[in-house]
Each structure stands twice: as C-alpha cells, then as structure tokens.
Amino acid sequence: MKILRTRIFWVGAVAAMAFSPANAASVNGGSTVGVIDPMTLQAVDTLNFGTSASDGSGALHVDMATDGSVTCQGASLCGANNPHAATFTITGQPNQAVQISTAGNFTVANGTDQATVGNLVFSGNNVSVVSYFVSNGVLDNSGSLGFRMTGSLWMPAG
Numbered sequence: 001m002k003i004l005r006t007r008i009f010w011v012g013a014v015a016a017m018a019f020s021p022a023n024a025a026s027v028n029g030g031s032t033v034g035v036i037d038p039m040t041l042q043a044v045d046t047l048n049f050g051t052s053a054s055d056g057s058g059a060l061h062v063d064m065a066t067d068g069s070v071t072c073q074g075a076s077l078c079g080a081n082n083p084h085a086a087t088f089t090i091t092g093q094p095n096q097a098v099q100i101s102t103a104g105n106f107t108v109a110n111g112t113d114q115a116t117v118g119n120l121v122f123s124g125n126n127v128s129v130v131s132y133f134v135s136n137g138v139l140d141n142s143g144s145l146g147f148r149m150t151g152s153l154w155m156p157a158g
Contacts, residue, residue, distance in 0.1 A: 037143070039092035044146075047117075049153045050083030058157045064150040066123040085148040094143040100127070101134045120151040 047064075054060045055076040062078070064070050068085045072078035090098060105118030122135035124147035129135045139145045 036096055037093040039090055039096070039098070042089045042091070044087040044089055045084065047086035047149055047151065048082065048084050050079035051077065051081040052079060052153075053077040054155070054157070060153075060155040062153040063119075064152070066121060066148065066150050068148070068150065085150045087146065087148055090137070090139060090145045090147075092139055092143050094139060094141050096139045096143070098137050098139065098145065099134065100137060100147060104133060114156065116154045118152055118154070120149055122147050122149055124148055 049062045049064060050070060052060060052062050052070075052072055052075045055074055057074050060075055061073040062070055062075070063072075064083065064085065066085070068083060070079035070083045090100075092098075100122040102120055105116055107114055107116050109115075119132045121129055121132060122137075123129055124137070124145070126140060126145055127135050127137040127147050135147070137145050137147060
C-alpha cells in the first residue's frame with residue numbers, strides 16, 4: 001500500500017509542475033452569451049398521401065407538392081380521400097432563427113407490406129427550403145412558426 005501512495009504522490013507532483021504558471025502570460029478579452037427561450041414543436045396534422053392504387057404495371061410512386069396536391073405514377077387511383085400535408089407549429093423566442101431537418105428517407109411497414117417515404121420538404125411563411133430534408137425558418141414577432149411537410153411515397157410492385 002505504501003508503494004501505491006508514493007506513485008500517486010509522484011504523478012501528482014509531476015502533473016503540478018507541468019502545469020505551473022511560472023511562464024504564464026496575461027491576456028484580456030471579453031465574451032457575450034445569448035440565452036434563448038426553450039422551443040416546442042407541436043404536430044398539428046399528419047402527412048396523408050390519400051388513397052392510391054397500383055395499376056399493376058409495377059411500382060407505385062406518389063408525389064405531394066407543397067400545396068398538398070398529389071400526382072402519381074403507376075396508379076389506377078391517385079390521391080383519393082383528402083390527401084394533405086403534415087402541419088407543425090414551433091413556439092419559442094420571437095424572431096428566433098431555426099433549422100428544420102430530418103435524416104432522410106424512411107420505410108414504413110405493415111407485416112410484409114412496405115413503403116418508403118422521402119424527399120421531405122418543409123415549407124410555409126417565413127420558411128425557406130434549402131434542399132430535400134432541410135429548411136430554414138424564423139419565428140414571428142409572437143414567437144410562433146407554422147410549417148408544412150410534404151414528400152414522396154414509393155411502394156414496390158406486388
């Protein structure tokens with residue numbers, strides 16, 4: 001036990017010498033920090049591509065424009081039953097800049113049936129689209145920002 005204590009003492013002494021302020025210099029500086037209010041994200045309505053049916057020619061592809069309208073490829077029925085964009089509200093500090101983003105495409109499944117959702121676009125007032133999956137926005141003077149999310153749906157043949 002005595003040997004262990006001696007080693008700890010020597011390591012501590014060497015560490016103290018290595019960081020001693022013998023040759024320290026003095027520098028003046030300043031900094032500022034801005035603290036923002038916490039933000040909340042609330043889902044208002046879900047993304048609904050409507051009801052579409054394959055025409056049997058292969059895969060089904062549904063695209064939703066930023067206004068919520070849909071177009072289809074490989075479909076005998078396209079966008080029936082009220083398709084609409086997802087809507088969200090962010091609340092926080094007035095005039096706060098935010099970035100809205102997702103990681104990329106994702107797959108949804110029901111048993112062996114699968115579909116891929118992707119090419120997500122976030123749009124709205126005070127929102128500028130950067131690319132698929134990324135938009136920038138600014139909360140308004142009351143600290144609120146509403147936006148829509150649209151995208152594409154791909155279902156394999158079968």
